[in-house]
Amino acid sequence: MQRWRGLDNLPGGWGRCVLTVGVFDGVHRGHQQLIARAVELARERGLPSVVMTFDPHPSEVVRAGSHPAQLTTLARRADLVEELGVDVFCVLPFNPDLSRLPADEFVHELLVERLHVAAVVVGENFRFGHRAAGDVELLRSLGRRFGFVAEGVRLLAEDSVTFSSTYIRACIDAGDVAAAAAALGRPHRLEGIVVRGDQRGRLLGFPTANLSSQLHSAVPADGVYAGRLVHVGHVSHGVPGEVRSLPAAISVGTNPTFSGRERRVEAYVLDINEDLYGERVALDFVHRLRATERYDNVDALIAQMHLDVARTRELLADE
Numbered sequence: 001m002q003r004w005r006g007l008d009n010l011p012g013g014w015g016r017c018v019l020t021v022g023v024f025d026g027v028h029r030g031h032q033q034l035i036a037r038a039v040e041l042a043r044e045r046g047l048p049s050v051v052m053t054f055d056p057h058p059s060e061v062v063r064a065g066s067h068p069a070q071l072t073t074l075a076r077r078a079d080l081v082e083e084l085g086v087d088v089f090c091v092l093p094f095n096p097d098l099s100r101l102p103a104d105e106f107v108h109e110l111l112v113e114r115l116h117v118a119a120v121v122v123g124e125n126f127r128f129g130h131r132a133a134g135d136v137e138l139l140r141s142l143g144r145r146f147g148f149v150a151e152g153v154r155l156l157a158e159d160s161v162t163f164s165s166t167y168i169r170a171c172i173d174a175g176d177v178a179a180a181a182a183a184l185g186r187p188h189r190l191e192g193i194v195v196r197g198d199q200r201g202r203l204l205g206f207p208t209a210n211l212s213s214q215l216h217s218a219v220p221a222d223g224v225y226a227g228r229l230v231h232v233g234h235v236s237h238g239v240p241g242e243v244r245s246l247p248a249a250i251s252v253g254t255n256p257t258f259s260g261r262e263r264r265v266e267a268y269v270l271d272i273n274e275d276l277y278g279e280r281v282a283l284d285f286v287h288r289l290r291a292t293e294r295y296d297n298v299d300a301l302i303a304q305m306h307l308d309v310a311r312t313r314e315l316l317a318d319e
Contacts, residue, residue: 001082004090007114016118017088018042019111021052022126023165026071027080029185030123030156030163037153038121039085047118048087053077054094057216061094069169069218071184073191103129103138112146124152158182175221177285187227187284190217190265194276197266206305208251208266209276211283219265220285222253222292226312229267230282246272249305249312250283253292268305270313287315 004010020038024031035051042049055074060067072080078089092098092110101109106129111117120139128134136152143150156163163183171180172188180188192213209229213219229248248267255264267283289311295301 001078001086002088003078004088006093007090007110010114014116015047016116017048017050018045018119018121019050019052019115019117020121021111021128022123023057024051024053024077024081025057025068025165026168026184027077027084028071028163028165028168028183030183032084032185033156034121034123034153035081035084035086037151038119041119041121041151042087045118049085050088050090050115051081051086052090052092052115055091056094058094058099061096061099067216068165069173070214070216071165071168071172071188071218073214076189076191100130103134104142105129106134107139107142108146112148117148119149119151121151121153124154126152169218172218172220172285175223175288175291177220177225177227177288181286187286188218188220189230189282189284190219191280191282192217192265194279194281196277197264206268206302206309207273208268209281211265211267211281213265219263220252220288222263223251224289224292224308225250225252225285226287226289226315227267228284228286228316229269230284231276231279245284246270247312247316248283249289249308250285251292268309270309286319287312 018038018041020035022031022034038051039049057067057070074091081089111120120143122136122139124136126136126139128139136150139150161167168180168183171177171183177188190211190213192211194209195212197208197210227248227250229246231244231246247270249270250265250267252263252265254262265283289308293304295304
């Protein structure tokens with residue numbers, strides 16, 4: 001899959017393509033359905049399929065400070081899209097000039113003149129252009145004018161719940177990682193660098209990897225979770241090392257037993273004791289075990305941690 005940043009350096013001789021466009025944060029099951037339709041249509045026509053997304057999130061440019069919690073990093077988004085058979089992942093830098101571009105000019109200048117779209121596949125609620133004035137009907141009308149087909153795909157829903165990035169963020173914010181996983185089609189993942197903490201977990205017999213995640217990352221509600229630490233080994237000669245998925249009990253919160261104030265994400269990896277400091281890792285949240293609690297003494301906390309680890313082992317064994 002080709003990965004583009006902007007449209008200034010399109011390959012020479014670029015012809016027509018089938019495009020789907022959106023933020024696609026999470027690449028959830030609804031997104032997957034939409035992208036699959038674009039890939040299917042591209043293959044029917046013998047054309048490349050292109051996924052266009054934006055960076056930063058448009059809401060941050062239109063209303064500074066309103067950036068929603070991010071379900072997937074841009075790199076993760078590209079990897080997930082590649083798994084769906086897409087030919088090109090295009091990131092369009094979103095800036096004030098682009099936010100002010102009228103809907104018809106957005107289509108003519110970017111989709112028609114630059115990408116030469118033969119077909120555009122979007123969700124039925126797709127909005128575009130200045131003040132989100134454009135919708136699917138306008139896109140179809142512009143398609144008739146400029147010679148492309150526009151499809152609006154019905155949003156995916158189950159049990160009266162429509163899958164959307166907003167819904168998944170709400171699930172994660174509430175700690176319902178099982179519902180989030182059902183909509184995503186996989187566990188919610190939090191990525192970051194392992195940093196040094198206060199070493200308290202090691203003293204208690206449960207050494208933890210403290211994760212420093214990116215700004216705006218969607219961190220689950222305070223609590224204890226069963227999940228996995230996904231570790232990609234060191235890169236050697238440009239080739240990533242072995243990917244390992246290790247069972248872990250994950251704590252999110254401020255360590256109230258020790259009157260902590262800083263909110264942290266810590267993972268106790270079962271059955272190994274390795275130095276992961278400085279490593280880039282990911283945490284997959286599979287089950288919520290319990291809410292964060294304050295214990296009267298350290299012995300009570302240690303006893304509960306043993307129960308959490310046992311429950312983590314039991315739940316992940318069934319996966």
